[in-house]
Amino acid sequence: xxxxxxxxxxxxxxxxxxxxxxxxxxxxxxxxxxxxxxxxxxxxxxxxxxxxxxxxxxxxxxxxxxxxxxxxxxxxxxxxxxxxxxxxxxxxxxxxxxxxxxxxxxxxxxxxxxxxxxxxxxxxxxxxxxxxxxxxxxxxxxxxxxxxxxxxxxxxxxxxxxxxxxxxxxxxxxxxxxxxxxxxxxxxxxxxxxxxxxxxxxxxxxxxxxxxxxxxxxxxxxxxxxxxxxxxxxxxxxxxxxxxxxxxxxxxxxxx
Amino acid sequence: xxxxxxxxxxxxxxxxxxxxxxxxxxxxxxxxxxxxxxxxxxxxxxxxxxxxxxxxxxxxxxxxxxxxxxxxxxxxxxxxxxxxxxxxxxxxxxxxxxxxxxxxxxxxxxxxxxxxxxxxxxxxxxxxxxxxxxxxxxxxxxxxxxxxxxxxxxxxxxxxxxxxxxxxxxxxxxxxxxxxxxxxxxxxxxxxxxxxxxxxxxxxxxxxxxxxxxxxxxxxxxxxxxxxxxxxxxxxxxxxxxxxxxxxxxxxxxxxxxxxxxxxxxxxxxxxxxxxxxxxxxxxxxxxxxxxxxxxxxxxxxxxxxxxxxxxxx
Numbered sequence: 001x002x003x004x005x006x007x008x009x010x011x012x013x014x015x016x017x018x019x020x021x022x023x024x025x026x027x028x029x030x031x032x033x034x035x036x037x038x039x040x041x042x043x044x045x046x047x048x049x050x051x052x053x054x055x056x057x058x059x060x061x062x063x064x065x066x067x068x069x070x071x072x073x074x075x076x077x078x079x080x081x082x083x084x085x086x087x088x089x090x091x092x093x094x095x096x097x098x099x100x101x102x103x104x105x106x107x108x109x110x111x112x113x114x115x116x117x118x119x120x121x122x123x124x125x126x127x128x129x130x131x132x133x134x135x136x137x138x139x140x141x142x143x144x145x146x147x148x149x150x151x152x153x154x155x156x157x158x159x160x161x162x163x164x165x166x167x168x169x170x171x172x173x174x175x176x177x178x179x180x181x182x183x184x185x186x187x188x189x190x191x192x193x194x195x196x197x198x199x200x201x202x203x204x205x206x207x208x209x210x211x212x213x214x215x216x217x218x219x220x221x222x223x224x225x226x227x228x229x230x231x232x233x234x235x236x237x238x239x240x241x242x243x244x245x246x247x248x249x250x251x252x253x254x255x256x
Numbered sequence: 257x258x259x260x261x262x263x264x265x266x267x268x269x270x271x272x273x274x275x276x277x278x279x280x281x282x283x284x285x286x287x288x289x290x291x292x293x294x295x296x297x298x299x300x301x302x303x304x305x306x307x308x309x310x311x312x313x314x315x316x317x318x319x320x321x322x323x324x325x326x327x328x329x330x331x332x333x334x335x336x337x338x339x340x341x342x343x344x345x346x347x348x349x350x351x352x353x354x355x356x357x358x359x360x361x362x363x364x365x366x367x368x369x370x371x372x373x374x375x376x377x378x379x380x381x382x383x384x385x386x387x388x389x390x391x392x393x394x395x396x397x398x399x400x401x402x403x404x405x406x407x408x409x410x411x412x413x414x415x416x417x418x419x420x421x422x423x424x425x426x427x428x429x430x431x432x433x434x435x436x437x438x439x440x441x442x443x444x445x446x447x448x449x450x451x452x453x454x455x456x457x458x459x460x461x462x463x464x465x466x467x468x469x470x471x472x473x474x475x476x477x478x479x480x481x482x483x484x485x486x487x488x489x490x491x492x493x494x495x496x497x498x499x500x501x502x503x504x505x506x507x508x509x510x511x512x513x514x515x516x517x518x519x520x521x522x523x524x525x526x527x528x529x530x531x532x533x534x535x536x537x538x539x540x541x542x543x544x545x546x547x548x549x550x551x552x553x554x555x556x557x558x559x560x561x562x563x564x565x566x567x568x569x570x
Binding site: 103104105106110113115192211215218221225229232235236247 | 267271282285286398399401402403404405406407410411413414418500501502504505506508509512513523524526527528530532535539542546550
């Protein structure tokens, strides 16, 4: 089961590099059903739906991965820092997190889009502004927990400084829970990005992106529901896949 | 007064002031020439007369220091004067009030569904961990979190408005028109509530006071509801920030997808139409609602949780 999940995840990452033609329009061949030439049919402009879904992984999957990685690194560093400094710094981080956790990414996206032009960079900024907070919270809690362990006391007794203890002793013990958490966050970020694109704040036509495809297909919901359902399956499928993977990692590594 | 509520209340003025300042600075960050925007919203002229521009600048107080402008703007906002929309050229306050009313109904409906469905589901799942009910509820909650509003909205329309034409697909005003949006918006909080209630109930059932209750011969439904679920509720309300963020973000998508004239739609239209005064007012409303929701959740928690109450009293 786990191998299947990992294989699917790798397939998704590779799909972005497949040479597919997602942009050629053919108005004579609009709303076509499945055929050999177009396995999933064509959309309102006669473009190949499968090719658009595959090309959409670039913005949907890879972009999400990039965003989650940046959030994970920034959030973890801040959490470690606050956890090790403790006291007032820790309190300050907690208060900042209390506020930011209640700020919805969609609203941040709207505000960023008002300040800048809509586009992928706008999406990235919107996600980064709020996305680092769960990692910071987790890293902070893990640091507090690990700091109380005997091995840290031992390292302190041996003369290790705060930087060495945090990076060499605490961080390696925090990597696994953070990785599992990153999988769970991946789904959240994927849905946020696709949601912002659905609202027209992200990928602009004709760029293939799942959320944008869904928004476009909504106009033809009555005549061609597959134009909504196929990107919907892609988004939900990937979100579920990564969530299940994350839950399994979490369960395995926490020894349950 | 110690505890969460006190800490929040101390941080509150700073958060509010910071948020207001950010919202005030928004047009500057956007690089918008306010005078030009104002003039263009009043007269359809591409290039304003410099003399008129100077007069409007003085009229709006834009020649003073930014701090003075900020305090003036804040004062106006606090007394209910939110300015005039660039798009509709009418005062913002009544429009915002109407939008808030619509969104409040939508959010209340979704929270009601989440409470009435999600919490019992979570308790039901916790009664026998690993059992059939538990697995079904866990599966549902994973699905509820993984299916976003922008997917659920068209799928529900397809199922209940097109395939089986039971309900209207768009609009707002009749109870029938509210069903699909409320269901769409409720999916995430319902799933979250089920998940959290399950975890909290399991945790609560492992506590010593439950063992005492068991020893006294209290069992079954009374044990679960009086001793387990009650404690679980406090944990769920403590995480209301997550509910709120999910609800508000979801409301934007749901209101746009179903054509509902609420706060989310107002914000969206303001961004698309570059209507900055409207956007600023909408954001102020969002912050105010967030703060009120946070304080309400704390008070609810105090009412439900004797431990938090005794902490707050000392």
